[in-house]
Each structure stands twice: as C-alpha cells, then as structure tokens.
Amino acid sequence: MRQRKRILVTGGAGFLGSHLCDKLISAKHDVLCVDNFYTGSKDNVRDLLNCPRFELMRHDITFPLYVEVDEIYNLACPASPVHYQYDPVQTTKTSVHGSINMLGLAKRVNAKILQASTSEVYGDPEVHPQDETYWGRVNPIGPRSCYDEGKRCAETLFFDYRRQHNLPIKVARIFNTYGPRMQINDGRVVSNFIVQALTGRPITIYGDGKQTRSFCYVDDLIDGFVRLMETGSEITGPINLGNPVEFTMMELAETVIELTASKSSIEFKPLPADDPKQRQPDISRARETLGWHPSIELREGLSRTIAYFDELLRTEGVDAV
Numbered sequence: 437m438r439q440r441k442r443i444l445v446t447g448g449a450g451f452l453g454s455h456l457c458d459k460l461i462s463a464k465h466d467v468l469c470v471d472n473f474y475t476g477s478k479d480n481v482r483d484l485l486n487c488p489r490f491e492l493m494r495h496d497i498t499f500p501l502y503v504e505v506d507e508i509y510n511l512a513c514p515a516s517p518v519h520y521q522y523d524p525v526q527t528t529k530t531s532v533h534g535s536i537n538m539l540g541l542a543k544r545v546n547a548k549i550l551q552a553s554t555s556e557v558y559g560d561p562e563v564h565p566q567d568e569t570y571w572g573r574v575n576p577i578g579p580r581s582c583y584d585e586g587k588r589c590a591e592t593l594f595f596d597y598r599r600q601h602n603l604p605i606k607v608a609r610i611f612n613t614y615g616p617r618m619q620i621n622d623g624r625v626v627s628n629f630i631v632q633a634l635t636g637r638p639i640t641i642y643g644d645g646k647q648t649r650s651f652c653y654v655d656d657l658i659d660g661f662v663r664l665m666e667t668g669s670e671i672t673g674p675i676n677l678g679n680p681v682e683f684t685m686m687e688l689a690e691t692v693i694e695l696t697a698s699k700s701s702i703e704f705k706p707l708p709a710d711d712p713k714q715r716q717p718d719i720s721r722a723r724e725t726l727g728w729h730p731s732i733e734l735r736e737g738l739s740r741t742i743a744y745f746d747e748l749l750r751t752e753g754v755d756a757v
C-alpha cells in the first residue's frame with residue numbers, strides 16, 4: 437500500500453503547482469499548498485478546496501515558514517518574462533531567500549526537497565541539445581538575469597545544503613511546459629498564440645520565427661516530478677525534464693492556426709533582449725534514472741490547451757485577455 441505523506445507544494449496555486457496538487461491528492465497524500473497568489477490563483481485549486489486532505493495557505497516564501505511535512509516541492513517563482521521582470525528584485529528574493537527558507541525547513545524536519553529549476557540556467561546555449569553537464573551561457577546583468585541567476589543560485593544552495601547538511605535534495609531543470617491553467621495574459625508563446633487564434637487577432641511572432649523551443653505537456657512533466665521525488669537519496673539531479681521534439685515558432689503558429697481553424701494573420705514583432713535562439717533538452721539522464729519520457733505529442737497537448745482557453749474565453753469573455 438502506498439504510504440500517505442504530508443507534502444508541501446510552494447507555488448501550488450500556479451500553473452504547474454496546481455496540476456501537481458491534483459496528482460498528489462489523487463494519490464491520497466495530504467497536501468499543503470503555499471502561495472502568495474502573485475501569479476497563481478484560487479481558481480486553479482478550486483476543485484481541491486473541499487477535500488479534507490488539501491490545505492491552502494497564503495504565504496510568501498521569502499519569509500520563514502514553520503510547518504511539519506515529509507516532502508517539499510519548491511515551485512514558487514513567477515515563470516513568465518512579463519511577470520518575473522515586473523518586480524525583478526522580488527523574483528531574485530523568491531529564488532534565493534525563498535530557497536534558503538525552504539531548505540532550512542527541510543533541514544529542520546528532515547524532509548526531501550525538490551527544486552523546480554529551469555532550462556534558463558543554460559541561458560543562450562552554445563551546445564545543442566543541452567545536457568546537464570553544460571554550465572550555461574547566462575548574462576548576469578540583463579533583464580532576464582533576475583530569473584536565470586536567481587534559479588542558478590537556488591541550485592547552488594540546494595547542492596550546498598546537500599554537501600553541508602546531507603539533505604536529500606532533487607533538482608529538476610524544466611524546459612518549456614504548456615497546458616490548461618497557463619495564465620491567459622502571461623505573454624508566453626503557447627498561451628499568446630492560442631488566445632490570439634481563438635479571438636481572431638494577429639499571431640505575434642517575435643523575430644523571424646526561426647527560433648526553436650521544445651514543448652512538454654504538463655501531465656508528462658508532473659509525472660517526471662513525482663518520479664524524481666520517489667528516487668533514493670543518492671539521486672540529486674540536476675535532471676532535465678522536457679520534451680525533446682523541437683519546433684520553430686513559425687511551425688507552432690501554423691499548427692495553432694490549423695487546430696483552431698482560425699483566420700488570424702501573422703504579424704512579426706521585434707525579438708526581446710537575450711531571447712535564446714534554440715533550446716532542446718537532452719533527456720538521456722531522465723530516461724535512464726527515472727524511466728521517464730514524455731508521451732503526449734504537441735498536437736494532442738495543444739488541442740487540450742485550446743479546449744481550456746476556448747472554455748475560459750466563453751465564460752470570462754474576451755476582456756479576460
């Protein structure tokens with residue numbers, strides 16, 4: 437029988453966090469969801485609020501937190517450039533002070549702790565695809581640095597708590613993930629293109645559209661998280677989690693237009709500063725260590741995401757954008 441655990445999910449009312457809470461609750465665990473609702477919302481965990489094994493706490497992890505848990509998934513951090521650049525000092529604080537607090541908590545209660553790191557630690561990479569041995573090429577003083585360097589420092593803290601205090605840590609480097617409950621207005625490419633297509637507005641391609649990304653559907657990613665958490669203490673990562681199938685932004689735009697049968701035109705806009713030209717995970721380590729690989733193809737995942745946004749636009753209206 438599966439052991440019932442008390443699990444803390446920071447950032448649990450966000451896009452990934454809410455899907456993780458769903459999965460942990462359906463596996464019959466007790467879940468404490470901690471969120472300051474900066475980019476997340478109660479709506480994302482609405483269906484869990486009546487479950488007695490689920491608890492929602494408004495709290496900012498840059499402040500200490502004293503609770504008793506067996507496992508911690510540390511996801512709290514705004515993830516889209518629009519949001520993390522809005523208050524860059526708070527973004528760095530969330531990754532650095534927030535990680536210190538969650539690591540201090542894990543140390544006190546001897547909990548396993550998993551950090552939601554990011555492919556952004558590789559910056560604009562010179563090697564392709566990126567495996568975990570690559571140290572990255574990150575601008576330390578640009579507009580994306582609050583996020584990239586904050587996440588890099590968080591990784592350093594995780595490994596120092598491991599070396600110094602023998603803490604059972606896990607670091608997952610997440611590549612672009614998409615699915616239902618992405619925020620409608622967070623500027624990320626999948627939500628932008630889908631909402632533009634559904635509302636008949638022009639699809640905005642930044643640059644020439646030849647830059648690439650690899651998109652992982654949320655359910656696949658959450659499965660990888662849980663598998664990583666379940667490994668023995670010798671497994672620390674970092675482990676890349678993402679879908680290695682690579683697309684150009686132009687191909688993505690064309691697929692979204694086709695799946696929504698949209699009449700939207702394509703509009704080219706300037707490329708943002710430090711925008712990586714290509715990104716693709718090497719997931720050999722995840723395959724070998726976790727027996728994990730993504731199984732939901734882009735067209736299938738996009739169709740599910742389109743259905744979510746279609747419903748949202750119907751209920752909340754185009755003004756929600």
Ligand code: NAD
Nearest residue numbers: 447449450451452472473474475476496497512513515613
């Ligand atoms: P999200 O913005 O939907 O979720 C982040 C959550 O953290 C939100 O609910 C927000 O309110 C909360 N939060 C932010 N600062 C906080 C603080 N100081 N204290 C408490 N809560 C706070 O983003 P997401 O896409 O769900 O990302 C979750 C995690 O995964 C982030 O750490 C992000 O860096 C990482 N990640 C996501 C992706 C992706 O493609 N979605 C890729 C790489 C890494």
Ligand code: UDP
Nearest residue numbers: 499500501502503536537538539540541544
């Ligand atoms: N901390 C926390 N909850 C706990 C234990 C610690 O939030 O249950 C915070 C605490 O405020 C401290 C940080 O985690 O600032 C780091 O804790 P640690 O024990 O590693 O360092 P120290 O307390 O010695 O600075």
Ligand code: UDP
Nearest residue numbers: 623624625626628640641642647649685711
């Ligand atoms: N992008 C785009 N149009 C948009 C939003 C984003 O062409 O409306 C591009 C963006 O410049 C980047 C890619 O899509 O090259 C992925 O952007 P996103 O912000 O989703 O993720 P990240 O850059 O963090 O990987």
